[in-house]
Amino acid sequence: MQRTNWSAPEPVFRRRLRDRFGTDDAAAVATVVDVRGSAYRRPGAKMLFEGTAATGSITAGCLETDLADASRRVRESGEPELRSYDLTSDESETWGLGVGCEGVVTVLLEPLSERYRPVVEAFGDRRHLGVLTVLADETGPLEPGSRAYYRPETGTLEPRDGSTRDAWGGQTLLERADELVARGRPAVTTQTSDGRSLRVFVDVVEPVPELVVFGSGHDVGPVVHAGTDAGFRVTVVGFRGGVDMAARFVDADRTLTTAPARIDERLDLTERTYAVVMTHNFVDDCLTVERLLASPAPYIGLLGPTDRYEKLVAELDPSPGTDLERVYAPVGLDLGGGSPHQIAQSIAAELLAVRNGKTPTHLRTADGPIHERPDP
């Protein structure tokens, strides 16, 4: 649960990428490769540039203007480009939009072409993917920007851009890639052997966590919205006909109507499934929680007061081995506030905390750095 790619792109980025991939319009993807300093997102953060539009974020506005220019060249040439920015000189220096930035940042720009297909596909399915990009290979055969994909399920490397498997060196790089993918930590790694020094950026694509909201009331919409902002792929499940689910929950990735008894057939409940149960119907809630408890879902949030949950547990009479620790009832963090949006925010905050293995507290009293530091 603690393994999280801090730089996982936001839903809006993933959707836009999917929509644009394979169209005739040229687009380019910018990915943070290396960063030392403030006002930047971590390695792996991404932006999509197309025409005059951009989606996603990699800085608070420091480099976007320059990157937009560079992305035009990349879209025209079809060739990747590595750009480094050194803004260590003076913190009062402003760049572009007047947001003070300092430090050194390296960004990879590449065309949204066939070479990027495995990334687009990985965002859409449930597999992990390592994305290897050569930064420097001075005495070796690989050009900067060369690409290979690493598949952790099989431990295989898929070279692209005409590079060969041998050119990517020995087993050490694969082991390092495997480790970074397993830790969800995009980073630069340097492999040295026989006088060759190969610098590679290993990016990590992880399956997107799934939020399944059970309910169709007016309080569901804000939860869909907040869950999406929190980075979840959201499915809304209704148990009654007569509601146009897709029209009501336009922000959801998917909506479906079924019966509580058929949840298992219609949904693939995995260890990446976060569930929020808010049908407002006691029997439906009961049946739903029962099915979820039988699944490996790590988070089962239940709307409603504690005594209602106690009644529900008594009704379910779960077998002794059942892990009720996964049930968060009443759902959400204790933030006060009773509007649907405020409740949704308290649910999203709890989803993030559980997903990231955090004990919710003020950051100012939390131990350690806000983000784990990138590897040196």
Add this chain to the structure above:
Amino acid sequence: MQRTNWSAPEPVFRRRLRDRFGTDDAAAVATVVDVRGSAYRRPGAKMLFEGTAATGSITAGCLETDLADASRRVRESGEPELRSYDLTSDESETWGLGVGCEGVVTVLLEPLSERYRPVVEAFGDRRHLGVLTVLADETGPLEPGSRAYYRPETGTLEPRDGSTRDAWGGQTLLERADELVARGRPAVTTQTSDGRSLRVFVDVVEPVPELVVFGSGHDVGPVVHAGTDAGFRVTVVGFRGGVDMAARFVDADRTLTTAPARIDERLDLTERTYAVVMTHNFVDDCLTVERLLASPAPYIGLLGPTDRYEKLVAELDPSPGTDLERVYAPVGLDLGGGSPHQIAQSIAAELLAVRNGKTPTHLRTADGPIHERPDP
């Protein structure tokens, strides 16, 4: 800090109310008066009905259809109407949109006419207001639905609908209204004297808390958005020209561009001002925090790592009496997640917790009921 009207309407409701008030189109406001049961918002929750559209929320979909019908009558007649729904019979009973509801709920419907003006004005300014509505006065002169306003600054009662000051009874009702307004707790109160039993619903309108975001980077937009959802009136302050603030932050209630030294002139910093400082510029952050520390603002969130904040405090060298407990640096709750939206959610969660005097924790481990119970 702990005094909060749990049922304060959401920003979208307040805006819509302001836009519709005084137009020729008839609209009606529904307000929850009394509630026993689940799936309902607390007393004071409101919805605006106009034509086929509705704004706000008072249930998860239980009564909206019936209320929409009733609101049509109220808009046509111009007369208020009290409606009670008893859905205790059977929890599997569904009503309207298929969301199980149980309990008894009473709703006041009233036209959005001149009689409602003090409420519309109170949402827009910074005064508290008590809104008194007669539910029953069987042996007295007041009709159900009769209205008076209570002004806590002056302790005065303003009768409406042709009722007289005397008809509203003695000092006891005013004292009770004063208490409910002070506690931010809309509730029904019964005053009995000389054989008269007067039942009055006291609604509470509170000043909306203000969020001021200092910064103009791309990371500000999500904070504006999340702060609005959290129920704050949001102002964005930029320190550099060249950025079309209003166009960039369309969700904000207000945007302005100034210099850090002129914050005090341009902004009214009060004990209801929550500030988030995210200029990404060390000098601007310093000057802004300095001004905020000299104000009564109860919350000063500062983006950036702890060591940067320590450098800032060293730079400011605040006088011994300065209350640095108000500074939340790094800003936000420790939820993990590094995308702009996730960071904004952690900030909104902290804003809610501080505003509501809550120690952030999972609701399932928090003491006491989620919402304070309405008075019996």
